[in-house]
Amino acid sequence: MKTVKDLVQAGLVNDGAGLEAVAQKYAVGITPAVVALIDRDDPNDPMARQFVPSAAELVQTPDERVDPIGDLTHSPVEGIVHRYPDRVLLKAVHVCPVYCRFCFRREMVGPQGLGTLTPGQMDAAVDYIASHSEIWEVILTGGDPLVLSPRRLRDMMVRLAGIEHIKIVRFHTRVPVVEPERVDAAMIDALTASGKTTYLAVHANHPREFTPEARAAMARMHAGGLALISQSVLLKGVNDDLETLAALMQGFVENRVQPYYLHHPDLAPGTSHFRVSIADGQALVAGLRGRISGLCQPTYVLDIPGGHGKADIRTAAISGGDGCFTVRDWQGGEHAYPPK
Ligand code: SF4
Numbered sequence: 179m180k181t182v183k184d185l186v187q188a189g190l191v192n193d194g195a196g197l198e199a200v201a202q203k204y205a206v207g208i209t210p211a212v213v214a215l216i217d218r219d220d221p222n223d224p225m226a227r228q229f230v231p232s233a234a235e236l237v238q239t240p241d242e243r244v245d246p247i248g249d250l251t252h253s254p255v256e257g258i259v260h261r262y263p264d265r266v267l268l269k270a271v272h273v274c275p276v277y278c279r280f281c282f283r284r285e286m287v288g289p290q291g292l293g294t295l296t297p298g299q300m301d302a303a304v305d306y307i308a309s310h311s312e313i314w315e316v317i318l319t320g321g322d323p324l325v326l327s328p329r330r331l332r333d334m335m336v337r338l339a340g341i342e343h344i345k346i347v348r349f350h351t352r353v354p355v356v357e358p359e360r361v362d363a364a365m366i367d368a369l370t371a372s373g374k375t376t377y378l379a380v381h382a383n384h385p386r387e388f389t390p391e392a393r394a395a396m397a398r399m400h401a402g403g404l405a406l407i408s409q410s411v412l413l414k415g416v417n418d419d420l421e422t423l424a425a426l427m428q429g430f431v432e433n434r435v436q437p438y439y440l441h442h443p444d445l446a447p448g449t450s451h452f453r454v455s456i457a458d459g460q461a462l463v464a465g466l467r468g469r470i471s472g473l474c475q476p477t478y479v480l481d482i483p484g485g486h487g488k489a490d491i492r493t494a495a496i497s498g499g500d501g502c503f504t505v506r507d508w509q510g511g512e513h514a515y516p517p518k
Pocket residue numbers: 273274275276277278280281282283284287320321322352
C-alpha cells in the first residue's frame with residue numbers, strides 16, 4: 179500500500195484529501211502484515227499511528243531538521259557514515275518495506291530519497307572500509323537493507339568477508355516484524371555469508387508487532403546463527419506507558435532478542451506529535467527497573483542533534499529545569515537539549 183488512494187480503499191483513512199500533501203512530502207508504505215494489525219475501530223490505534231500518515235506531519239517546529247542526527251556531516255563517501263572511530267554505517271539502499279511516520283531519515287528514504295548505491299558508489303564505499311584498518315564493525319542500515327535480494331546481500335557480504343580487520347557485521351531492519359515472510363533460508367544464508375560474527379537489530383515499537391509470523395521469523399534468524407538485538411523508538415501514543423514498554427521489552431527477550439536501544443525520538447521534520455520529554459522517558463525507563471527482569475532493560479539513548487553521536491540519557495542528561503537538559507557526548511562535549 180503506497181498511496182493515499184490505497185489507504186482510503188482499505189478503510190484505513192476516511193478522507194484522503196488532506197493527506198495528499200503529506201504523501202507528496204514523505205513516502206507512504208504499509209505491508210499486508212501491518213495492515214492486518216491495524217484496528218480500524220480504534221482512533222488511537224498504536225499500529226495505525228506508526229504507519230498511517232496524518233495531517234500532523236505538516237506541522238514543523240523550529241528545532242526540527244532535515245538531517246536530525248547529522249549523518250551528512252560524517253559522510254566521507256556516498257553511502258558511508260563514519261561518526262565513531264571503530265565503526266561505520268553502510269547505507270546501500272534508501273528504500274523500506276514500510277515508511278514509519280516518525281522516521282529520523284524521512285527526508286532521505288522513499289522513492290524521492292537518496293536511492294540505492296550504484297555499483298561504482300558501492301565499490302568506493304567498500305574501498306573506504308578496506309582502507310581504514312581502524313574499522314572493526316560495519317553496520318548496514320538505510321533504508322532497510324533487507325529489502326535487497328538475497329543475491330545482492332550475499333554479494334555485499336562476500337566483499338566484506340575479504341576485509342580482515344572487519345570482525346563484526348550488523349544489520350538494522352524492520353523486516354522481521356513488518357514482512358516476516360522475506361526471512362527465508364536464502365535470506366538468512368545471505369546475511370551470514372561474510373562468515374563474520376553477525377548481529378541483527380530488530381526494530382519494533384509495540385508488543386502487538388510480535389505476531390506468530392514475526393516470532394517464527396526471529397526464531398529462524400536465531401537458529402541460522404544471527405545474534406539478535408533490539409531497537410525501538412519511544413513514541414507518544416504508541417509505547418509511552420509502562421505497561422506497553424514492559425511488554426515490548428519482555429516480548430523481545432521471549433524471542434531471544436536482547437534489548438539494546440530505546441531511542442528518544444529525533445527532531446525529524448513533522449514528528450512533534452510523537453515526541454515525549456526526556457524527563458518522561460527517564461521516568462519510564464526507571465520504572466522498568468525492578469518491574470521486569472534485568473534481561474529486559476534497554477539503554478535509553480539520544481542521538482545528539484548535529485552529529486555528536488549517541489548519549490545514554492539515563493545518566494548523561496542533566497536536567498536544567500523547564501524541560502531543558504545538558505547532554506554529554508562520548509567525547510565529553512556538552513550540548514543543550516532541546517538545541518538552542
Ligand atoms: S524502516 Fe527505518 S529507515 Fe525505514 S522508514 Fe522506518 S524508521 Fe525509517
